[in-house]
Amino acid sequence: LSLFAASSILSTEAKEEWNLLETGPWGAREGLMGTFYNGYIWMSGGRYSPPGGQNIDQSIFYNDVWKLDASCVYSTPISCKWELVSNNTAWAGRGYHIMFNHTVDSISYMYIIGGQNLSTFYNDVWRTTDGMKWEQMAPNTNDSSKFHVRAGLAAISYPKDGMIYLSSGCYDEFPNRQTLNDVWRSKDGSKWEVITQNANNILMHVRSGPRIQILDDILYIVAGEHGFSETTQLGDVWKLDLDQIDSNANNPWVLVNPKAPWANRSGHGFVIDNKGYFYVIAGYYDLHDIWQSKDLGQNWTKVDEKVFDCDRYQIHCGRYDFWAQLDDKDNLFLYGGDSDWNTFGGESNQTFENNVDNYP
Numbered sequence: 001l002s003l004f005a006a007s008s009i010l011s012t013e014a015k016e017e018w019n020l021l022e023t024g025p026w027g028a029r030e031g032l033m034g035t036f037y038n039g040y041i042w043m044s045g046g047r048y049s050p051p052g053g054q055n056i057d058q059s060i061f062y063n064d065v066w067k068l069d070a071s072c073v074y075s076t077p078i079s080c081k082w083e084l085v086s087n088n089t090a091w092a093g094r095g096y097h098i099m100f101n102h103t104v105d106s107i108s109y110m111y112i113i114g115g116q117n118l119s120t121f122y123n124d125v126w127r128t129t130d131g132m133k134w135e136q137m138a139p140n141t142n143d144s145s146k147f148h149v150r151a152g153l154a155a156i157s158y159p160k161d162g163m164i165y166l167s168s169g170c171y172d173e174f175p176n177r178q179t180l181n182d183v184w185r186s187k188d189g190s191k192w193e194v195i196t197q198n199a200n201n202i203l204m205h206v207r208s209g210p211r212i213q214i215l216d217d218i219l220y221i222v223a224g225e226h227g228f229s230e231t232t233q234l235g236d237v238w239k240l241d242l243d244q245i246d247s248n249a250n251n252p253w254v255l256v257n258p259k260a261p262w263a264n265r266s267g268h269g270f271v272i273d274n275k276g277y278f279y280v281i282a283g284y285y286d287l288h289d290i291w292q293s294k295d296l297g298q299n300w301t302k303v304d305e306k307v308f309d310c311d312r313y314q315i316h317c318g319r320y321d322f323w324a325q326l327d328d329k330d331n332l333f334l335y336g337g338d339s340d341w342n343t344f345g346g347e348s349n350q351t352f353e354n355n356v357d358n359y360p
Contacts, residue, residue, distance in 0.1 A: 031095025047095035051345025061093035152208030170208035211270035225266035233264035269324025284320035
C-alpha cells in the first residue's frame with residue numbers, strides 16, 4: 001500500500017447513533033460559527049436566504065449569539081435547549097466568519113473575526129467573555145497593516161506561544177472572486193504579522209471554506225474550495241510547524257496528503273479528539289459521511305455515512321456550512337448548515353450530537 005492508501009469500507013463496528021437534540025429555536029441558517037467555552041456550545045451569526053435564489057436581497061445575516069449546556073446530553077432522557085444570549089450584538093450581521101477561544105493575560109475570551117454580508121467583507125476583530133458585551137480589537141479596514149478582508153477564513157488559538165493564527169478565505173474583487181492561502185498571527189487581535197505570504201502559483205492551492213486544528217505544535221489545514229462547483233472542491237491535507245516559524249514571512253506549508261480517499265469538499269467539519277484522531281465531517285455538496293484518521297491525516301477510514309440521520313443514499317440530506325464542535329468529553333455537536341446545491345433555501349436549524357468514542 002502507498003503512504004496515502006486508506007480503506008473506504010465502512011467499519012461494521014461503528015455505532016451510527018445520532019441524537020437530534022433540538023430543532024430551533026434559532027432561525028435556519030448556514031455559515032454560522034461556534035466554539036466550546038465555559039461548558040457551553042456556542043453559536044454566532046450565519047445567513048438565511050429564501051429558496052431558489054430569486055430574492056437574495058431578502059437574505060438575513062444574523063448578529064445573534066446562542067449557547068447550549070453541553071452536559072445536557074447526559075440527562076435522562078436527553079433534554080437540550082439553546083439559550084439566547086444576545087439578539088443584537090455590537091458586530092454587524094454576517095456569515096462565514098470564524099469564532100474561537102483565545103486567552104490573553106490569563107483571561108479567556110471568545111473571538112469573532114471577518115465574514116461577510118451581501119455588501120461587505122470584513123476583517124474586524126471582536127472578543128467577549130459572556131457573549132453579550134463585545135470589545136472591538138480591530139476595525140474593518142483594508143490596509144497592509146493586517147490581513148485583507150475575507151469570508152470563509154479559518155483561525156485558531158495556539159496556547160503555547162499565546163498567538164492567534166489565521167489563514168485562507170475569499171473576497172470579491174471585480175471582476176472575479178479572490179481566494180487566499182496566506183497565514184497571519186496576532187497576540188490579541190489588534191496587531192497582525194504575516195508569516196506566510198499569499199501565493200497563487202504553488203501546490204498549496206488558495207482556498208476558502210477550509211478547516212484548521214492544532215495538535216502537538218502543528219497546524220493542520222484540511223480541504224476547502226476555490227469556486228462554487230464540484231470540480232473546484234479540494235481534498236488535501238497540509239501542515240505548518242508553529243515551533244519553526246521565523247519572521248521573514250517565508251514559512252511554507254508542508255504536504256501531508258495530496259488527495260484523501262474522501263470526496264473533495266468545503267464547508268465541512270474537521271475536529272481532533274482527545275486521542276489525537278482526526279475526523280472530517282460532511283460538507284459541500286450533499287455529503288453526510290465521517291472519515292477518521294489515526295495517523296495525522298495520512299490514512300483515512302470511513303466510520304459513518306448516516307450523519308444528520310440521513311439514509312445511506314439519501315439526497316438533499318447532507319449538509320455544508322454547518323458548524324462541527326467537540327466538547328471536552330469528545331461529544332460532537334453539529335448544528336445549522338445547508339443541503340441545497342445552490343446555497344439558497346436548504347438552510348437548517350437542527351442540532352445533532354454523537355460521541356466520537358463510538359467509532360472504532
